[in-house]
Amino acid sequence: MGNVSQKVFSVMHYVANKVQRPAVVLLYHRVTTLQQDPQELSVTPANFNAQLTHLASDYHVLDADRFLYHVKNKKPFPERSVFITFDDGYADNYHEALPLLTKHEVPALFYITTSKINTNYELWWDDLERILLTDGNLPPELHITINGQSWQYATGTLTAIRQTYYALQQVLRFCKPAMIESAMEQLYEWSGKDANGRASHRLMTWEEVKAMGGANYATIGCHTHRHPAVGMLSYEEQYTEIGMSKEILEGALGTPQEHFSYPFGGRKFLGSKRYYNADSIKACKALGLQLVTANYYGQVHTWSNPYALPRILVRDWPIDVFRRHMQQFFKY
Template sequence: MFVVPMNRTIAGFGHSVLSGFSRSLAGSCSVLLYHRVCRLDNDYLLLSVTPDNFYEQINFLKRNCRILTAEEFREIIIKRKRFLPRSVLLTFDDGYADNYYNAMPVLETLGVQAIFFISTGFVDKQVEFWWDKLENIIIQNGQKIKEINFNGFYVKMGSVKDGIDAFNKIFPVLRNLNVADRDNLINEWAAKANINYERDAYRPMTWEELKRFKDSSAVVIGGHTVNHPSLGTLSIPEQRFEIESSKKELERHLNNRIYYFSYPFGQAYDYTKNSKEICKDAGYEIAFANYPDRVTIISNRYSLPRFVIRDWNLSEFEKQSAFFCK
């Protein structure tokens, strides 16, 4: 999951430019980050791409870029080979059920592959991810709570705009709380808003769905912690639990070796040097972060950059591709 940006463009993230020397020596690869493929009535968090737009985006990439498989990408990174021009890798974070029902069929139809990073603590729970639940409470039902006095700020909520403002203040605090405190607060606010349901459109996959999902040639599974915390806020033992346990659980349920990991949120303060060392010790061979840049031979393979993709139509996607389809 990614923090809500101020705008929808890749350029708005402050795209950094790699040296021409690095690119000419070993080429580069753009790793693209998706979260959801579905049509929502309201997508305040900008996490979803509609199925039609997703098909157009991937079809454009297939026609204009070289979409690597996970194994092709891994071999280039591990053996420090040269990326061919216009190389791209597709990734998804979190493990929403719509990845199985909407994203996978498109990837299969077009004959391409993506890595899907799964937060195991949400699998089979039939509950929404905590940020979605927070969005439902604060943005869509904030008028029922009316006000929140939390962490030194006071917010009155009577409109969607009030809710968005409150969400943007509350979210950074909750991402840094321990899991129990975070969930207790969200449940308390849900009770005040009289929200005693889980929205099916927001649920994660079940283990049965994941087992069928991983059998597709379009799918490779990766780890994404257990509880989706900001690892940079955790102690070393807590980080080790989140990183190692998710890998072991995925391997036990799916009977597949897990090579890939992505850091929840993925900003520079969401993981540490210790996080990278724990990933390496756990047996992950590659770990992905969340900042816009292209992967080259000089990239640290335990904090590789990715470009976040939004719900752009084909025309807008073509414009945005100027930043990553090179």
């Protein structure tokens, strides 16, 4: 986004937030300490603890029911309303984030990807990191076929490997689940590493998901079965991917699922690449989902579309940086 449009964008947000008090939806993925975090998705427990202290004292953190009530009934939010969400369903959400949320009496919503629960397989972007960026001798070149197309990547130096990792991330995130699986199979074969994942990157077990669902400061939501960019799928495929995670979670938890977040969820796209589209919204409505969040910068107002609400990604910010960002989020 260029400078001029960035300014216009900021002015629009500023005016909207002056017209009506907004709510801000925060997006987290992980609360833990990792050796490396190339996607920058993890917040350390110390920083998360400090962030929660600040939110609990200076903001109005709504739980999922309350947030849904305001969005559905188009009721303006209380001053400085914040809604906390987590994507993907990592085990640390239960072991590290939930105890801190409980301690601060701050609620959050956890969107769960269902296909790898109770397995020791990692989500594909973590798997890609494990294969390319952790110890092991890799061949100097990678030849891989993705979606019928041949790709060649240099993997002879650490810099080349890192570039290959980021390049593959970009390609695979717009592929259908079967193509991602096929690419991963080729990568296991090529690297000599198998599909068994790391304990540090595992997802919650069913036992943990159920305990999370029963916890005072947690609500469970859906995040598809296999985490594809649903905008790349047909309507029927989208309906199945989203519907499967909903059905599986309802079966396990025994409660109706109303919440969903789009995998990746960005509004930016290249050419025909989409993280979600009009069919995604149609599928969510047909499945009876009530509140759906995306992943693009913005604030929530009574006029926001409840099937593609903006969320703001939180990084591993120390408290002074977090405090500054929060002030900014409410302005524009």
